[in-house]
Amino acid sequence: MIHGGLIYHLGVDPSLVLDFSSNVNPYGPPEGAIQAAQRALLNAKFYPDPSHTMLKEAFSGWIGVDPRMVCFGNGASELIGAIIMAEKPKRLLAFTPTFGEYQAWAKRLAVPFEGIPLRGHAFDPPIEDLRRSIRPGDMFVICQPNNPTGRAYSGKEIRAITSACEDGRALLLVDECFINLTSPPAESIIRDGTVPENSLILRAFTKDFSAPGLRVGAAVASPERIVRIRQCLQPWPINCAGEAFARWCSLNPEPFLSDSRNNLASERQILSDSLEGLGFEVLPSQSNFLLCVAPLDSAILGARLRPHRILIRTCGSFQLGNRYVRLAVKDRASNLAFIKALKEVLKGG
Amino acid sequence: MIHGGLIYHLGVDPSLVLDFSSNVNPYGPPEGAIQAAQRALLNAKFYPDPSHTMLKEAFSGWIGVDPRMVCFGNGASELIGAIIMAEKPKRLLAFTPTFGEYQAWAKRLAVPFEGIPLRGHAFDPPIEDLRRSIRPGDMFVICQPNNPTGRAYSGKEIRAITSACEDGRALLLVDECFINLTSPPAESIIRDGTVPENSLILRAFTKDFSAPGLRVGAAVASPERIVRIRQCLQPWPINCAGEAFARWCSLNPEPFLSDSRNNLASERQILSDSLEGLGFEVLPSQSNFLLCVAPLDSAILGARLRPHRILIRTCGSFQLGNRYVRLAVKDRASNLAFIKALKEVLKGG
Numbered sequence: 081m082i083h084g085g086l087i088y089h090l091g092v093d094p095s096l097v098l099d100f101s102s103n104v105n106p107y108g109p110p111e112g113a114i115q116a117a118q119r120a121l122l123n124a125k126f127y128p129d130p131s132h133t134m135l136k137e138a139f140s141g142w143i144g145v146d147p148r149m150v151c152f153g154n155g156a157s158e159l160i161g162a163i164i165m166a167e168k169p170k171r172l173l174a175f176t177p178t179f180g181e182y183q184a185w186a187k188r189l190a191v192p193f194e195g196i197p198l199r200g201h202a203f204d205p206p207i208e209d210l211r212r213s214i215r216p217g218d219m220f221v222i223c224q225p226n227n228p229t230g231r232a233y234s235g236k237e238i239r240a241i242t243s244a245c246e247d248g249r250a251l252l253l254v255d256e257c258f259i260n261l262t263s264p265p266a267e268s269i270i271r272d273g274t275v276p277e278n279s280l281i282l283r284a285f286t287k288d289f290s291a292p293g294l295r296v297g298a299a300v301a302s303p304e305r306i307v308r309i310r311q312c313l314q315p316w317p318i319n320c321a322g323e324a325f326a327r328w329c330s331l332n333p334e335p336f337l338s339d340s341r342n343n344l345a346s347e348r349q350i351l352s353d354s355l356e357g358l359g360f361e362v363l364p365s366q367s368n369f370l371l372c373v374a375p376l377d378s379a380i381l382g383a384r385l386r387p388h389r390i391l392i393r394t395c396g397s398f399q400l401g402n403r404y405v406r407l408a409v410k411d412r413a414s415n416l417a418f419i420k421a422l423k424e425v426l427k428g429g
Numbered sequence: 430m431i432h433g434g435l436i437y438h439l440g441v442d443p444s445l446v447l448d449f450s451s452n453v454n455p456y457g458p459p460e461g462a463i464q465a466a467q468r469a470l471l472n473a474k475f476y477p478d479p480s481h482t483m484l485k486e487a488f489s490g491w492i493g494v495d496p497r498m499v500c501f502g503n504g505a506s507e508l509i510g511a512i513i514m515a516e517k518p519k520r521l522l523a524f525t526p527t528f529g530e531y532q533a534w535a536k537r538l539a540v541p542f543e544g545i546p547l548r549g550h551a552f553d554p555p556i557e558d559l560r561r562s563i564r565p566g567d568m569f570v571i572c573q574p575n576n577p578t579g580r581a582y583s584g585k586e587i588r589a590i591t592s593a594c595e596d597g598r599a600l601l602l603v604d605e606c607f608i609n610l611t612s613p614p615a616e617s618i619i620r621d622g623t624v625p626e627n628s629l630i631l632r633a634f635t636k637d638f639s640a641p642g643l644r645v646g647a648a649v650a651s652p653e654r655i656v657r658i659r660q661c662l663q664p665w666p667i668n669c670a671g672e673a674f675a676r677w678c679s680l681n682p683e684p685f686l687s688d689s690r691n692n693l694a695s696e697r698q699i700l701s702d703s704l705e706g707l708g709f710e711v712l713p714s715q716s717n718f719l720l721c722v723a724p725l726d727s728a729i730l731g732a733r734l735r736p737h738r739i740l741i742r743t744c745g746s747f748q749l750g751n752r753y754v755r756l757a758v759k760d761r762a763s764n765l766a767f768i769k770a771l772k773e774v775l776k777g778g
Contacts, residue, residue, distance in 0.1 A: 088478040095472075118467045121670060124458055124642035127451060129437040154644075157663035165537045188514045188637075189538070267498045275778060293473035293669035295503075299450055310456060312537045314530065320642035321670040344688035388688065390674045 098414050101393035103369040105261055106410040107340045108290030113328040119296065120247050120324035128323055135268050135323050138330035139298060145273045148303035151310045156257050156284040156297030160185045163280055163299060164314040167251055169219035175205055177398035179227045179255065200424055203229045214248035221253040228398050228406040230365030232266030240268065242276055250352045257284040260337050261368040262344040270300060280305060288337060289329045296326040324429045344368045348409045354419045358426055368409045375426065378405045384425035390418060439582040441738060447763050450742035452718040456689045462677040466643065469673030477672055479664050484672050485681035488647060491575030494622050497652035500659045505606050505633040505646030509534045512648060513628055514661040516600055519567035524554055526747035528576045528604065552578045554611060556589045563597035570602040574615050577747050577755040579714030581615030591618065591625055601625070609686050610717040612694040619649060627694045629650055637686060645675040664757040668761045695716045697758045703768045707775055717758045724775065727754045733774035739767060
């Protein structure tokens with residue numbers, strides 16, 4: 081079964097499930113954004129604007145870049161494919177474990193993929209291995225902060241990665257889909273409205289604004305690269321509801337995001353302490369999710385939690401050991417209910 | 430500018446524009462379907478079901494095939510790409526002129542494309558040319574009925590095309606996105622719940638149910654092919670609003686579609702007669718759109734109609750002569766307003 085589908089196979093209404101496998105912002109979606117999407121449906125009989133003029137203006141204004149430096153896709157995932165089609169790298173490289181869609185798109189597009197294992201239990205980036213592996217014409221992708229580890233690369237690490245790609249005449253794709261939910265804030269490679277010449281950035285509305293049911297992602301790069309990426313997308317990659325939602329969020333990101341970040345930081349601490357008290361090893365995270373080593377096999381833990389209508393993410397698809405789980409940080413009530421259920425299922429030993 | 434965007438560049442509300450360039454069913458979208466999509470947005474915080482279980486059941490029930498024979502994408506266009514990725518044809522062939530996204534996807538995916546020109550002014554299918562051109566491992570795509578000509582291939586022609594592909598050990602992709610709006614009904618290659626082994630079919634909700642602002646298309650093929658196509662799509666190709674809309678339509682296609690077809694047939698006759706009275710040559714069409722040779726250059730005609738807030742589709746992108754226009758058949762009031770405006774702009778000579 082594809083990840084994310086389990087919620088539909090428990091035989092209960094999704095709203096009755098505590099889905100700790102879904103690492104989106106637990107504090108949304110903003111009501112105004114949903115209403116904007118609902119209103120947009122009244123215009124479903126018109127083709128969406130393929131130039132995304134209004135959304136471009138709103139989003140680029142928010143992140144502070146030239147509107148010609150952005151384009152949109154049906155979720156960040158579609159954009160990964162379009163970027164690979166547009167740039168035609170010889171190989172795709174990534175530090176592993178990481179988000180599975182990079183390798184999946186490489187396979188779909190018959191581009192060789194090579195994983196460079198992150199180092200040790202702290203998942204440190206092996207910059208020297210990257211320098212040794214990378215070749216002209218390659219594309220290297222990092223997830224900042226990384227999924228599933230929750231670890232953000234430091235400014236120094238990001239600069240080392242950027243220069244390794246520059247020196248190796250390779251492209252750098254930085255997936256920043258979780259960056260707005262990090263605290264302390266992870267470093268973006270978008271700085272003062274510019275991006276390094278050899279770089280492309282992914283952003284998404286899904287995680288930030290709690291709307292995995294709507295699919296809008298954005299690519300940020302030089303205007304020349306954006307023109308090429310746009311040509312690799314179908315004429316209407318996002319629908320009217322997604323467009324209206326993303327536009328509302330781009331115009332009203334605050335105080336929603338700051339409040340979410342602040343709440344997530346304190347909830348993460350509480351959840352982390354509680355998990356450690358229950359025998360979990362919790363890896364350091366700046367993100368809205370925690371990679372943990374559970375005190376028992378993650379499949380068994382998942383099965384025991386299911387009668388409580390709680391889902392967790394086992395990490396088999398990330399090629400991690402069978403006790404690794406990725407847990408979303410949720411709101412207070414959900415986290416408390418989760419810890420309560422955990423205490424019960426762990427009593428069994 | 431990409432086709433479909435012009436409506437956003439007239440500086441007026443889209444609802445004030447008569448868009449004869451957009452060939453969707455003029456009688457929708459069904460109110461119940463829009464309401465279903467609006468309700469679905471209230472669940473935007475949940476990931477959509479990646480298996481599309483409920484939509485699969487509804488859609489396959491409607492068209493009478495096994496649920497394992499269908500999958501869904503963000504509009505039929507996304508599925509063209511996924512099908513090419515999944516089947517990896519050596520070349521993509523098509524009768525031309527036809528819908529531009531086949532060639533666009535071939536280019537995106539670096540698959541050689543070859544157009545086989547339709548024959549003469551009636552755009553007859555050159556079966557012998559197809560037999561001569563096709564080679565094992567190729568994929569041949571037809572649009573049934575064809576866009577922009579509006580001509581549907583007869584049952585005999587479809588069988589000749591199918592056997593030419595079988596004999597040539599090539600795949601056949603049949604884009605049936607307009608088929609539900611044809612009258613007399615064009616022949617589908619889905620028969621009694623089965624499809625020819627070497628075939629794949631595209632359907633879309635956009636045209637039938639008047640919702641280009643929502644993007645849901647479907648692929649129909651053998652269960653084995655569907656598994657491969659699904660792997661070439663991202664985990665969540667359609668969003669919650671699109672899914673709910675498509676499900677409602679699949680459960681309630683009638684009497685909406687029959688009524689639409691009947692109305693379109695009589696409106697097409699009236700529009701066609703009026704156009705001929707104004708000096709247009711109207712090519713025979715079973716579809717909800719008409720390919721015409723205008724009495725003057727289509728770009729000039731388009732420019733003269735624009736102050737009337739009327740858009741038409743010039744056919745330069747289809748490599749047709751500069752007097753060809755594709756006109757949608759709309760509802761009575763729109764068609765009358767169009768003919769009235771045409772009379773005025775043609776007075777100028």
